[in-house]
Ligand SMILES: Nc1nc2c(c(=O)[nH]1)N[C@H]1C(S)=C(S)[C@@H](COP(=O)(O)OP(=O)(O)OC[C@H]3O[C@@H](n4cnc5c(=O)[nH]c(N)nc54)[C@H](O)[C@@H]3O)O[C@H]1N2
Ligand SMILES: Nc1nc2c(c(=O)[nH]1)N[C@H]1C(S)=C(S)[C@@H](COP(=O)(O)OP(=O)(O)OC[C@H]3O[C@@H](n4cnc5c(=O)[nH]c(N)nc54)[C@H](O)[C@@H]3O)O[C@H]1N2
Ligand code: SF4
C-alpha cells in the first residue's frame with residue numbers, strides 16, 4: 001500500500017510525498033501545494049551516496065563503539081559546542097538539543113540564512129508571518145524581489161499564472177524572462193530602490209492614508225527620510241531609471257499586490273534595513289492586513305509551535321563561531337566547513353577543536369575533517385513532524401522503512417540522556433505533542449497557530465503600529481571588483497545532492513569559457529573554472545551555494561541586526577591564472 005510522508009528538506013515548499021509500494025517517491029496529487037510533483041532532489045533521492053557505517057579517524061567501527069566514544073568525548077570535554085545545520089528540518093531533530101541543553105553545552109544563535117532580513121521584519125512588524133500560496137491566489141500583482149522561484153520555491157510558479165509579475169533581481173531568472181517587468185538592479189541597491197519607490201508613491205498620492213492613520217502614523221517622518229535620497233545620482237548608481245520607478249508604480253497602482261522577498265536581498269551587513277525598507281513601501285501602499293496582498297519573506301517555521309524539547313540557553317553567534325574553543329564539537333545535519341562563511345578560518349579553528357563529531361547523512365568536507373562520524377537515518381526511516389517557512393502546513397513524517405544503517409536523532413539523544421542519567425520525553429510523547437498541534441482541513445495538515453489574514457489586527461510592535469525606519473545608511477561600497485552573487489542551485493540543496501561547480505560570468509567579461517581564474521576577496525582566494533551565463537549583469541559573478549570553495553571568499557562578519565552571515569558583502573577581484 002502507498003504511504004504518505006513529507007519532504008524533510010530546507011525548502012519553502014514542504015512537499016507531501018506518496019511512497020509507492022516499490023519505494024518510489026511521488027508528489028501527492030491531493031496536496032494543494034505539492035500538486036503531484038516533486039523536485040529533482042527527491043526524485044533522485046536514493047542516488048546520492050549516503051554514509052553507511054560509523055568511523056573513527058577513517059577506520060570503520062560499530063554503532064555501539066561510536067556511541068561509547070561519543071559519551072566518552074562528552075565526559076572528558078570541559079566545554080562542548082552543539083551546532084545544528086538545516087539538512088533536515090523535522091522538529092524531532094531538536095531532541096538532540098534537549099540532551100545538550102541538559103548537559104549545559106553551548107549552542108548557536110543567529111543564522112547562516114535569513115536572520116538579517118528577519119530582524120528587519122521584526123523591527124517593523126513585531127512578528128514575521130508569511131503569505132501562504134492560498135493567500136497569494138487572491139493577489140493581482142506579485143512582485144518577486146530577490147527570490148528565485150523556479151529554483152527555490154518551484155511549487156509557487158503555477159499560482160502566479162494570470163497575474164502581473166514584477167521581478168527585481170540582478171539576474172534575469174526564469175521568472176524574470178516571463179515577467180511583465182524585470183528590474184535588473186545592481187546588487188546591494190534594494191534599500192535605495194525601496195526608498196525611491198516609497199517617495200514617488202507618496203508624491204503620486206498612492207499611499208493608503210486610512211491604513212497609515214490607524215497602523216503607521218510615522219509615515220510622514222518616513223517620507224522625509226526618503227527625501228534625503230538624491231534622485232538622479234541614486235538612479236545612476238543603482239543602474240535604474242525614473243521610467244523603471246514609474247513602471248513599477250503603474251503596475252501596482254490600486255491593485256492587490258503581494259511582494260515576495262527572498263534571501264537574496266539580505267546577504268549584507270545592512271540586510272535588516274533592506275527588509276525594513278521593502279516593508280515600508282508595502283506599508284505605505286497599505287498592503288498589510290488585507291486579503292491577497294502584503295509583504296512576505298521567509299517565515300518562522302517554529303512560530304506558535306510548542307516543542308517537546310528543551311533548548312539551549314548559552315549561545316554564540318553561528319556565522320562567526322570559533323570551534324577551537326571547545327573540547328568537543330558536535331555537528332548535526334550541517335556542513336559548516338563548506339557552508340559557513342570564511343572557510344579558511346573555519347577549517348583552521350575546526351582543526352584545533354578537541355573532539356570533532358559529525359552526525360549526518362552524507363560524506364562531505366565536515367565529515368572528512370571530523371574524528372568521529374556517525375551516520376543518521378534518512379527521513380523515511382524515522383518518525384517526525386515538519387512545519388514550513390513558506391506556508392502554514394504542518395505534516396507528520398511517518399517512518400516508512402526499516403533500516404540497519406545509522407541512528408535516528410531521537411535514539412541518539414535517548415542513548416546519551418540515559419548514559420548521563422538525564423531526563424528526556426519519550427519519543428511517543430514528543431510526537432504526540434507535535435501531532436496535537438496539527439489541524440487538518442480538507443485532508444491537509446496546518447499549524448493551529450496560523451493567522452487567517454496576517455496583520456489583520458495590526459502589528460505586534462510596542463505601539464501596535466508598523467514602525468517605519470527613522471535612519472538609514474545609504475553609503476555604497478565603491479571598491480574595485482565584481483559583486484558576488486551566491487544564490488541557490490537547481491541540482492543541490494546547499495551542499496547536499498548534485499553540487500555545482502565553477503564561477504559564472506556574463507560572456508562579455510573578458511575571460512574565456514573553461515579558463516581557470518583566481519578569485520580574490522579580503523578573506524581569501526580560490527581558483528575556479530569560468531562558465532558563461534548570459535542572464536548575469538556584467539558587474540556580477542555568480543557562484544552557487546554548495547560550490548566547493550565558495551566560502552573561502554566570504555567574510556565571517558555579522559549583519560548589523562540578526563547575527564546573520566553576510567555572504568555578499570565584499571567585492572571579488574579576478575585574475576587569469
Ligand atoms: N534548489 C534549491 N532550492 C533551495 C535551496 C537550494 O540550495 N537549492 N536552498 C533553500 C534555502 S536554505 C533557502 S534559504 C532558500 C533561499 O531561496 P531564495 O530566497 O530564492 O534565495 P537565493 O537563491 O539565495 O537568492 C534569490 C535571488 O536573489 C537574487 N539576488 C542576489 N543578490 C541580490 C540583491 O542584492 N538584490 C536583489 N534584488 N536580488 C538579489 C539572486 O540573483 C537570486 O535570483 O532556498 C531553499 N531552496
Ligand atoms: N556561499 C554561500 N553559503 C551559504 C549560502 C549561500 O547562499 N551561499 N546559504 C546559506 C544558507 S541559506 C543555509 S540554510 C546554509 C545551509 O548549510 P547547512 O545547514 O550546513 O546545510 P547543507 O549544506 O545542506 O548540509 C546539510 C547536512 O545535513 C545532513 N543531513 C541530511 N539529512 C539529515 C538527517 O536526517 N539527519 C542528520 N543528522 N543529518 C542530515 C547532510 O548529510 C548534510 O551534511 O548554508 C549557508 N551557506
Ligand atoms: S526539496 Fe522542496 S520542492 Fe523538492 S520535494 Fe522537497 S519540499 Fe518539494
Ligand SMILES: [Mo]
Nearest residue numbers: 010112113114
Ligand atoms: Mo537557508
